[in-house]
Amino acid sequence: MGMIKKIIKRRWSNWIGRRIPRADAQVFSQKNIFILPTGAGVVFGVLLLIMLITGINYQNSLIYLLTFALGALFVGAMHQTHRNLSGLTLTLVQAGEGEAGDDVPFRFRVSAGKDSGLAILLAVEDSKLEGVHVPSGQSREVVLPIPSAQRGYLRPDRIRIETRFPFGLLKAWSWLRPTSAGVAYPRPVPAPEVLSQVEDGSDAKKEAKVAGQENADLRPWREGDMSQRVMWKRFARSGQMVVADWEGEQGSPHWLDFNAFPGVDTELRLSYLAWLVAERLQQGARFGLNLPGEAIEPDTGPVHGERCLKALAVWGEQPPRDQDALAFGTRKAVDGAAAERVA
């Protein structure tokens, strides 16, 4: 039973994959729009049948007329609902970034063709964004929060675009199968005290350490350097503003190091580091990040912070390939994987 269900599911998903190639932009047309009556539409059909029987039994021409008019309207609505979606282009403009477990905002652009697209709904798993109206020839940017479940790349397999306009009796839908992936940062977990000790310390102590550092890299001051880093003694001597920089120094307060937490689980380490990065950013401190196989030079500022977080997020992860008909990092994807492991 489960087996058959799985096979059907896979076939279905392969079939959709053939119809809707993976791309960050998708134009919807006859080829890839699906249309079916909604629950209300089915009930409406039954109602029309009952009305027809009423008309026959009471030999009432006006009930016939009403039934035919509503029936024709239903068929007309099918066309209308289809046209509402057809010609529309959905583009993933920016796959967002956010913390694992949070909803990560993905930015989309919906552009209408000759017909306007009204009451469009975008949905991924249980996150929905409805009531997007795009007049013909125009476009709208919208943000759809996509729930992330774990650190790493976040790429839903399919983003559903749907409309039930005008009467809600029929729904037309299709999917965008994006190539770009968003990123979910590790969820920050406060790092143990041990490390903050290393970072702590008086200016004098630091100075001594800096002075004693053999491989301190001295370079001229440039904008953005912190005043603590300037070698003031040297400035007093020579009048040159020189800043000390350290290269690959482990255990240094300016380096956040993956190896600083022996025995701790990888994900937790990354969470500690994420917390430290956020803390440093708040303090406006200068810091570098050292991960096995990847090091980010010490620097300051939000751009640097984001780069570090991103490195933490995707460390050890493979970027999703286009061929994969799978969701990456969304709640359903993680649950599905867990279920498979159990099975």
Added chain:
Amino acid sequence: MSRLAGFFNGRSTSDTPVNTIPRGALVWLIGSFSLLLLPQLNRLPWWLVAACAVLAGWRWLAQSGRVRLPGRWLRTGIMLVLIAVYIGTVQGRFTVDTAASFFVLAVGLKWLETRSARDFYVLFFILVYLSAVNFLFQQGILWAILTFAAIGCLLIGLQVLNAPDLPDSMKSGWKRLGLLLVKTLPVVVLLFVFFPRMAPLWSVPLVSGEARSGISDTMRPGDISNLAQSSERAFRVTFGGAPPAYRDRYWRGLILDYLDGETWRQRDVESYQRPGRVAVDGGVGALASNQYDVLMEPTDQRWAFSLENSMAVSDNVFDAGEDLFRFRRPADSAVRYRLAVEPGQVRSNQELSPAVRQRYLQLPSSANPRARELADQLAAAYAPDQVVNELMTRFREQEYFYTLRPPAMPRDGVDALLFDEKRGFCAHYAGAATFVFRAAGIPSRVVIGYQGGDAGAGDEYLIVRQYDAHAWVEVWLEGRGWVRVDPTAAIAPSRIEFGLREAMAEEGSFLENSFTSPQRYGDLAMLQWASLQLDRINYHWQRWVVGYQGQSQMNLMSRLPGGIGMRELGYITAGLVGFALLVAGLVSALSMRRGARQDGFRRVVSGWHRLCEQAGVPVRSGETPGALADRLAQARPAVSDTARIFARTVNSHYYNAPSVKSEGEDARRLRRLLKTMKRQLRRGDESDPVPRTP
């Protein structure tokens, strides 16, 4: 990471479980409900209308937050109370009428629990069916327009529900709906014409509890003068030839042959017959010169009205004897039937059997001594036909008055009328004359029906109204059979020659209590004209749309080439539905081709991808156009510039708001660039043959 939280253009509903109904949608729903109640207003009990108004009003106030919707207990309480009142009102009668009332009650109660979109749809469905139920009771063109307008309101409501924040939703909603209707109209018309009209699947009596105005099967002296206050239409008649003169327009309906105190009734109550499953329309094709079509308003009765010496032509009426006609099922909706006047076929002139003779001589044992005395004198002096003439002469020559305001004559009514008051309406005189004839030994009976009928707009048909209701007498004369005798003709000839309006001109009592009736204002020509025109439209509506039933359809089909029967109609209908779907499919296929043309852009891009592959630069999926162009430029420097421009154009196309106009332009530009690239590659190959990487 709040700094990364973006902006929202739409409504995110990931955490709003309660989907409330938008205000605009509710307005349309309530509006539609009010419209749909109108056709039923005079049928529904007043408390139900009041309850519906209160419940819908409550829901409306709750929408604006002024009151709260009742909780479950209060709601159940209201429901139980209303249902109890309903059961009390209905008292176990189960008719379509009470079912329709229950339907209205259900809608009323549903208002209190209309919270979600789902409830909205439930109401939508109930209201659609309610509009179908309305058509069972009201089929006039104005009511039909009203009902369709209510359906329109419902559909606007649905549109608002599905796109509540759409600006200008009302105007665009009507426009969208109108376009949709216009597009589907041909299919609707064809379906209406060709859908086979089957016989009812099972028998459905549609007897409403509503009291219809019209004649009844008993006659007390004051009865018909009440009817004379109504200008409601009784029936319309179309003649194949020239209509008979006004004075000959006697529409016979019932024979009352039994005098029970003061009341005339039928001696043999017509036995109940199961309503047949019979088509309501009657008679097809052009009328022969002696035929006439009657389109009768619903009476819930089985009797039909006919001229003297008629014969049934259509199947839905049959000859019930005594030159009367009956329907095969009560006329619970407007019904058309066809009769022919055949003067040659005079009814049997043979003797009345003693039993029948006895029946038409029946009188109560006492009362009205003076009338009996008069009858005895007449009978002693004259032969029966002279007795009749004498009495008519008496009516003509003495001071008898025809009045809508007769005095009360509680005891010995016939005596009081003939000798004291001398004022009465047709029912008084007909009853009194029959009394005298019977007392004189002449078999006689009261006939009730209508007399008269005014021309409708364009003289297409006659309109007979309730105020044309009339009672007269028939007497049996040896050798002549039943002969019509009308005391009213003797007393007030203008009533018979020109109608009640003329007869009452002096008294001024014509329709004196019906202020809204257009007929009351006979001197306002404009009003008369408009009223008749409306009647004509309604007549044709009734005749051709409402009355389009089995036989009419067969008749229409028989005029088409080829024998079209029920089965062929089925095929045609199926074909029509298929054809409509096909057309819809074709239209969308065409628009898809238009879409494909629009998508020339994508074709150019895939052409470029092919070119890259040929040039030995495999396209990696997910690669930006810029990156691909860079790699191409590295591999084939000859096209570097063109490739980069190409990539930039693609980028700007994807990331700028595209317009229909720029779409085509971009594609054209890209095609040119692609051509250039191909040329450059060829030239590059000739001058600088770089081995291609596999």
